[in-house]
Amino acid sequence: MVRPALAGRDAGTCEEGSPGFRAEGGDGGTGFGTEGMALPLMLLLLLALTALGHGALLLSMRELQATWAFRHAVRAGEAAEAGAWLAIQEGVAPPEDRAPWAPNVLVSGETSDGVRYGAVLRWLDGELFLLEGIGGSRGWVGERRMGWTGWSLLPPARLGAFKAAAEVGGGYVLGEEARAESGAFLAPPDGWPEASCSGYREVLDSLFPGGTLPILGGLPDEPPHPSEEGDSIPPLGLLSGSELLEKAADAIPSGVGFMPGDSVRGCPERSEPPAFQGTSGSLHLDGGRLCGILVALGDLRLTGEVRVQGLVLVGGDLIMEDGAVLEGMARVRGVLRLGGSALFRSSACPVLWALENLSVLQEPILLPGGSRINGF
C-alpha cells in the first residue's frame, strides 16, 4: 500500500504539518479512508443495535401493556363474579320495593389490592330479577359485568297464578255428603280474627275482581324446570317440590299424624307464624288444626276432625274423609277425593297470609337452567 503522504515525503515536497501534506492525504488517499471507515462502520453497527434494541424494547413494552390490560380485565371479571356470588351466598335480602329495572345495590366494596366488586339487582317483573355483578381494577378505566337471572316469590303474584282453588292433575271424586264451597273466597276462615285478613283486602280485590275463583281446575301446563324433573309435588312458582321440602321448617316423618287431636299449629289468633311442614312420604292427619303450608310427596289423607287452613301441595292423592276440613287452596298431582262429610272451602286469605309471613319462601334463587350472562 502506498500512501500519498509517503509519496509526497519521498519527493521532498512537503513538510510535516504543512497544509499540503494534510490536503494531499485528505484528498482521497486510501490510508485516510481506511482509518475513517472504522468509525462509520462502528456507528452503523451501533445504529443497527440501537434499532434492534429499540424494536425489542417496544415489543416488550407492548407485551407488558397487553399483559397488564389482560390482568386488569381478568381481575375485573373475577371481581364481578365474586360480587354477585357474595350477594347470593351471604343471603342479602332483595329490596322489597320491586319497581322494575331500578338498580338496587346489594354489595359494594374494594379489596386492599385494588379490586372493586359490587352487585346490583334489578327487578324484571314482580318475581324475576337480573343480578349484575360489577367488577373493576384500580388503574384500569374499564368495568366488567356478569349477570344471572333469579327469582323470588311475590305472594300476590303466586296467589294470582292459581286458576282454581284446587288445581288437580288426576281428577276429583266428590262423595254424596262431602262439600266443596267457594262462596266465602275472600272472607277469613273459621276461627280467624277479622283483622288477620283485613290488611289483604285491597290486594285480594285487585287479584280477584269477581270475588271468587273456580273451585276446581287442572294443574298449570307449564313445562317443568330442570329442577322439577322427577318431582311429583306441584311447584310453587319456580320453587320445585323438592326445594319446598328442603325449606319446610319442620320435616315430619311420613305415616300417621303428627298432631294431637286438640293441637293448633301456626294459627293467627295465637300470634304464631304460619306452620310450614313437609314430608317426603305419605301423611295421614287425624286431628288438630294447622294454619300455613303443608307439603307431601306422597298421598295426604285427612280424616277425623282435622282442619287445615292454608295451602296444601300434594305429590300423590289428597284424600279427605269424615269431618276433615280444608280451608284454603290446593295443588294436587293425583286425585282429589272428598268422602264422608269432608269440606273443601276455597279461601284466599289464609294462603296469602302464609305466603306473606313465611320469609323462607321469599329467599331469592337463581333460575334453574340459567347461565351466566356476559357481553353486556
Add this chain to the structure above:
Amino acid sequence: MISRESGVSVVEALLVLLLLSVLVPGAWSVVARHHTAALRVAHRAEALETVRTVAWLLREDLSGGLPDRDWWMGGDTVALRAFRALGLVRNGSVRGQELVACVRGIRMPNPEKDSVLLLGAGGHWRLHELESRIRLPGGCPEVAGGWEERWVLVPEPADPVLGRIFEGGSYHFSGGALRYRRGGGGRQPLTPERVREGHLQDREGSFVWEMSLTEPPGRLPGLEWRGKAW
C-alpha cells in the same frame, strides 16, 4: 521524524485492520444475537397474544351459555350461540310480534345474523328470530349505557322480561390459528398463526382446550397451554 511517522502509519493501519477484524465479527455476532433475541421476543409476544386471545374468547363465549343448549361439540369444532347483547323488555310493550327493549351489549343487534333468547315470566327461555329492529330516539335512563330498540320477533313473544341477542358461530383450530366461523360464513383467523397443534374437547360436560405453540427462534421450547370453561 519522517521515518517515525512512516512506521506509525503502518502500525496504525495494521492496528486498524486488527481492531476491525476483532470488532466487526464481534459486532456482527452481537447484532445477530440481538436480532435473534428480538425475533424471539416478537415470537413470544405473538404466542402470548395467542394464548390470551384463545383463553379470553373461548371462556367468554362458552361460559355465557349452557352445554348442549348453547354450545355443543362437532368433531374438533365447538358450535355455539355467541351472546352479544342483552335487552330488558319494557313492561307492557309487547304488541303482537313487537316489543320494546332497553339494550346494552358489545355490539348492536343485527337481524341478518342474530336471534333472540327470551326469558318469559314463567322462567323459561324461548328462541325467537330477530326479524327487524329499530333504534328508538331517547335512551334508557334506568340502564347506564343502554339504548332503546323496537324488535320484531318470530314467533310472537308471550310474556317476555329479558332477551339475549346471539349469533350462531363456531370455533376451531386450523392453519395455525384459532378461527371463528359465523353461520355458514368464512373462517376468520382470530390469532397470529402460531398454533402448532390445538384441540377443543368436551370432557364430561367441561369444555377444554389444549394447544401447543410453535417454537421461537433459538433453542427455547414452544408454549403449551390448557384451559377450561365449565
